[in-house]
Amino acid sequence: MRLGVLDVGSNTVHLLVVDAHRGGHPTPMSSTKATLRLAEATDSSGKITRRGADKLVSTIGEFATIAASSGCAELMAFATSAVRDASNSEDVLARVRTEAGVQLQVLEGEDESRLTFLAVRRWFGWSAGRIINLDIGGGSLELSSGLDEEPEVALSLPLGAGRLTREWLPEDPPGRRRVAMLRDWLDTELAGAAATVLDAGPPDLAVASSKTFRSLARLTGAAPSAAGPRVRRTLTAAGLRQLISFISRMTTADRAELEGVSAERAPQIVAGALVAEASMRALSIETVQICPWALREGLILRRLDREADSATSLQSSSMGMAVAGQVEGDRR
Numbered sequence: 001m002r003l004g005v006l007d008v009g010s011n012t013v014h015l016l017v018v019d020a021h022r023g024g025h026p027t028p029m030s031s032t033k034a035t036l037r038l039a040e041a042t043d044s045s046g047k048i049t050r051r052g053a054d055k056l057v058s059t060i061g062e063f064a065t066i067a068a069s070s071g072c073a074e075l076m077a078f079a080t081s082a083v084r085d086a087s088n089s090e091d092v093l094a095r096v097r098t099e100a101g102v103q104l105q106v107l108e109g110e111d112e113s114r115l116t117f118l119a120v121r122r123w124f125g126w127s128a129g130r131i132i133n134l135d136i137g138g139g140s141l142e143l144s145s146g147l148d149e150e151p152e153v154a155l156s157l158p159l160g161a162g163r164l165t166r167e168w169l170p171e172d173p174p175g176r177r178r179v180a181m182l183r184d185w186l187d188t189e190l191a192g193a194a195a196t197v198l199d200a201g202p203p204d205l206a207v208a209s210s211k212t213f214r215s216l217a218r219l220t221g222a223a224p225s226a227a228g229p230r231v232r233r234t235l236t237a238a239g240l241r242q243l244i245s246f247i248s249r250m251t252t253a254d255r256a257e258l259e260g261v262s263a264e265r266a267p268q269i270v271a272g273a274l275v276a277e278a279s280m281r282a283l284s285i286e287t288v289q290i291c292p293w294a295l296r297e298g299l300i301l302r303r304l305d306r307e308a309d310s311a312t313s314l315q316s317s318s319m320g321m322a323v324a325g326q327v328e329g330d331r332r
Helices: 050-069 081-085 089-100 109-124 161-168 176-199 211-219 237-247 266-282 295-331
Strands: 002-008 012-019 027-035 074-079 131-136 141-146 153-157 205-209 234-236 287-290
Touching: 002 050, 002 295, 012 050, 012 295, 027 050, 050 074, 050 089, 074 081, 074 295, 081 089, 109 131, 109 141, 109 153, 109 205, 109 295, 131 211, 131 266, 141 176, 141 266, 153 176, 161 176, 161 266, 176 266, 205 211, 211 234, 211 237, 211 266, 211 287, 234 237, 237 266
Parallel strands: 002 074, 131 205, 205 287
Antiparallel strands: 002 012, 012 027, 131 141, 141 153, 234 287
């Protein structure tokens, strides 16, 4: 089955086309991105601006056409914090539905956390034991922990890299005092959530997903993406501290020249690094292993699970009818 996954995030709209079937490894066939910076296209009242909504509708319409021409049997379109938090989200969703012909589903933060955890669990398998997963997006930070595919704890906090860059680090480069203040504030904000996660039990494996963590790992010496998804990549707390002291003194333009940092991610990589550092510190984690799968893969896996469950239910129903018919025949 060929599926299209349309991800409307705080910074980008991303269409991933995959070939997937139950029990198999989803195979990416194509990837198309557009940088909209939707979170920045929000006015003082919390509404997505007319211009921002226009760009979103036209981009989704264009990407839906690409998905159809790519032979996708289904387009799973979802939005995260930028649309979720907008005060006019219902109006924007109605425009997308009417003008682009796409039903855009808004995921709650906790659902993001759960679906990402499912992808991480499938990637590492049961032998990983209890997993704690950290995922940094543009608008939110997701934390989850569990022994099974359904996490026991799934949290979403408004601590995304883009959000904190706008609220805390508007200068380029950010001032040392602001960086120090953000560090202290993050420690306070994360204390309660970290306690909730750790109360579920100590992790056997600490994992980090999302593009932000992959970029941070690359900046601290992990293998490039060209080496493939199965290469083991890690990020250490010590390496992260050294990295922050380096990139926090650089301008956005200079950070964009670093290998592993895209132009759209360069403005918010400092805030992302500070959130990663604070999360690991709050959870007493010294090393995280980077997972190449995250929310999009979690949605694909959940979709395939539902199809398999429906097929099993239909088969069981058919068998039940056949048995009932046989019994009735025997009575006659």
